[in-house]
Amino acid sequence: MEKKFAQDNLSEDEHIKDKSDFLRGTIKESLQNRLTGALDTDDVKLIKYHGSYQQYDRDLESERKQKKLEPLYQFMVRVRAAGGLTTPKQWLALDKLSDEYGNGTLKLTSRQSFQFHGILKRGLKPTIQAVNEVLLSTLATCGxxxxxxxxxxxxxxxxxxxxxxxxxxxxxxxxLPKTTAYHEIWLNKEKVAGTPDFEPLYHHTYxxxxxxxxxxxxxxxxxxxxxxxxxxxxxxxxxxxxxxxxxxxxxxxxxxxxxxxxxxxxxxxxxxxxxxxxxxxxxxxxxxxxxxxxxxxxxxxxxxxxxxxxxxxxxxxxxxxxxxxxxxxxxxxxxxxGDKYGWLKGINNKWFYTLFVEHGRVKNEEGYSLKKALSEIAYIHKGDFRLTGNQNLIIGNVLEKDKKNIEDILKKNGVKDHSKLTGLRKSSMACVALGTCGLAFAESERYLPSLIDKLDVIIRKNGLEENEINIRMTGCPNNCARSSLGEIGLVGRAIGRYNLYLGASHNGDRLNSLYKEMLSEADILAELEPIIVAYAQERDMEESFGNFVIRKEIVEKTIRPLQVLK
Incomplete structure (x- = not known):
């Protein structure tokens, strides 16, 4: 028997779920409406359970308003992969879909899943169908x-x-949800008459x-x-x-x-x-x-x-x-x-190469063709690909004789050896933010690399190239890149303005604390440089950056520490 909730004023989302017929809503009808690039309002909520968020191109927002056009609606699609595992065949299928229906890139997320961005409504169903054809799914990646x-x-x-x-x-x-709605809407399965859906755990409002x-x-x-x-x-x-x-x-x-x-x-x-x-x-x-x-x-x-x-x-x-x-x-x-980069030999006597993927974005650009390189590797690779929780990639189950081929493909396509990157850069994470996420106040993924370029000058000047200082940036406080656990955390407040947080632990068991608000890039560099210099000169042996700023009382420890019930 389902429990009746005590709240008298249920949120709108609860009413939408209640009347959705186990997540069906009118998604089928919304997909067929060619008069708009968007879904109906309730279906925008329900489609999350099927693995997609409706978004719009925020870079074109002003231009389209001036032309009295609706926003350029598009969809993010997230692929479920427990522990982040895919085969080379699946990788190639996702790579192809990103070109055919998305914006030509893949995003490796901080939860070990894949995201497509820039999919138009007419490409939504073909994308989800193709994902399922290679034995992956988008079900319950959102919602x-x-x-x-x-x-x-x-x-x-x-x-x-x-x-x-x-x-x-x-x-x-x-x-996984037990509703058959996903298979009916996206995979053209017929609902069996006389067999109503039932969610033994989630119940009908999840x-x-x-x-x-x-x-x-x-x-x-x-x-x-x-x-x-x-x-x-x-x-x-x-x-x-x-x-x-x-x-x-x-x-x-x-x-x-x-x-x-x-x-x-x-x-x-x-x-x-x-x-x-x-x-x-x-x-x-x-x-x-x-x-x-x-x-x-x-x-x-x-x-x-x-x-x-x-x-x-x-x-x-x-x-x-x-x-x-x-x-x-x-x-x-x-x-x-953090992740440990480079080659690791497994207990099965095969090799695993952890590759740094800056903020999880698999793309091609001048002098850096990571997407092309990984596609080339997938064609010859007999092992697998594994996503890490830090937006990086492991090329897994590689035979000894194939290691050099993989290294050569990466080098040929301008993919830098991790040993040439600073510990700060290798310990960085960023959410998507602008220009697709409707919640973002500021840039994140598109901006953090250039900020790290400037911070790296300070880092190298002070001999801290090898130090793994966690730096994380999000475009809003929803924390998709876990900025609250960054030894240096930056959270967007407005275009070009960020709150700066310091003092998280290096092992993820202490949150950071607010240091300064509404900082510009010049402010961020001015605030961080003397702290980095002091860290280089005054840190204890093996002391992490987060512990250093706490010991020096640059910020206070977070008020509520991790609790352990005895």
Whole structure:
């Protein structure tokens, strides 16, 4: 029986879901309307569950207004790939689709999935059909459901990594919506008469908001486990997984001027045997389904449910529903949340090359043909491609004899060796922002590389080329590139103006703090240069940049540290 929600004033999104017939709405009819490049208003919300956001080209906004034209509506399509795995055949198919229907680029996201941008309405259905034809999907990559499940990208790093990677895929498949609407709308499947849809977990109005799950293997936290609604930290004993620490309530999005919204790190609440992971995850999701805020979407993530009712309440509710108690958390340690570049030999005696992809944008431009290079590699590659949580790419399962061919293709196409880049650049992330995201106040992906060019001059001058200082930029406080976990975080406030945040930990277990507001580029450089110089001269051995600015009291530690329930 579905729980009736206590809120009297449900948000408009809740009413849309309620009457959508399990996410169908009028999407079919909207797609056929040739009088506009947009979908009907309700369908704009519903199409997210199918893996797409309606956007428009903001670079052309003023010009089209002057000509009394509607915005140039276009769609982002996101591809689901648990742990970020694709085959060479799938890579080539996505590459082709980006040219045929998109803007000629691929975006590797901070959640280990692919995004197409610039797809017009008439190309939406062919794109989603083609994605499915190569055994990938766009289902539930957006919307109020469990999103793409993140984990370490390389299962051949150890037997532990292989097991956790397999579990991520199992979780991803288990929590997919059961509605047949996706197959009817996009894949031309007929609804079987007399068999109504039923969502045993999500029910007919799904979750109050998006839900994110990740799995991490200490000592590396490259997927930023504490930024997720639900995280599982692998606990290893004698080269075997004993189980997982459970952390709940992470989420980094906020709204300027609204103090009831905030970035929050997940709390570690207990330990579960590995065979109970899906049971725990399903129960956590069900609690959020039943108690999450359905009146105000800005306050609807699991972090708000926990803060409103209390962590102790949440754990008691979880234990009661499970019918057994979580054990106390086991000890663990994270040391970094960055990627390790270059070649790594796996336990299967094959090689894995982690390639730096600046802000995840796979493109061709003069002197740098990354998209072409990866296409050439895909034609000869007998292994796979793996996306990391830091918007980078692993060329995986390479035979010893094929390593040089891959290196030669990258070099021929102007793809720089990672060893020639500073640690700052290799530790950078940026969201898409302008000119496609309708929420962005400022540039991010298109601007951060040039800002790093200027910061690199300061970095090299002070002998810090090898230091991995995390720098992250977002065009708004929704935090898609996890700027709140950057040792240097920049959040757009207006065109050319950013808030500067400092002091996150290097391993992802402490948020940064606001340092200065509304800074121009000249202001950012002027503020950061003396801090970088001081860091070069006064840091302790192995001290990270984030810890240095806290020790020097340049900013205060975030008020609410990561909590561990004893």
């Amino acid at each position: 109020d459901v469990n999103r793409n499940v993140m984990c370490n990208s390389n299962p051949y790093q150890s037997l532990i990594h292989k097991e956790v990677y397999g579990l991520a895929g199992e979780i991803s498949n288990y929590f 979750l109050p908001r998006k839900f994110k799950i990740a799995l991490a293997i200490p000592p590396n936290n490259e997927i930023d486990i504490f930024a997720n609604d639900l995280g599982f930290i692998a606990i290893e004993e004698n080269n075997k997984i004993k189980g997982f620490n459970i952390c709940v309530g992470g989420g980094l999005g906020s709204t300027f001027g609204n103090e009831t919204t905030y970035p929050r790190l997940a709390d570690v609440i207990g330990f579960t045997p590995k065979e109970k992971v899906i049971e725990v995850a399903e129960t956590v999701i069900a609690i959020q389904r039943d108690y999450g805020n359905r009146s105000d979407r800005r306050l609807s993530r699991l972090k708000h449910t926990i803060d409103d009712r209390g962590l102790e309440w949440f754990v008691n509710e979880l234990n009661t529903r499970l019918g057994w108690k979580l054990a106390s958390p086991r000890s663990y340690q994270f040391i970094s949340n």
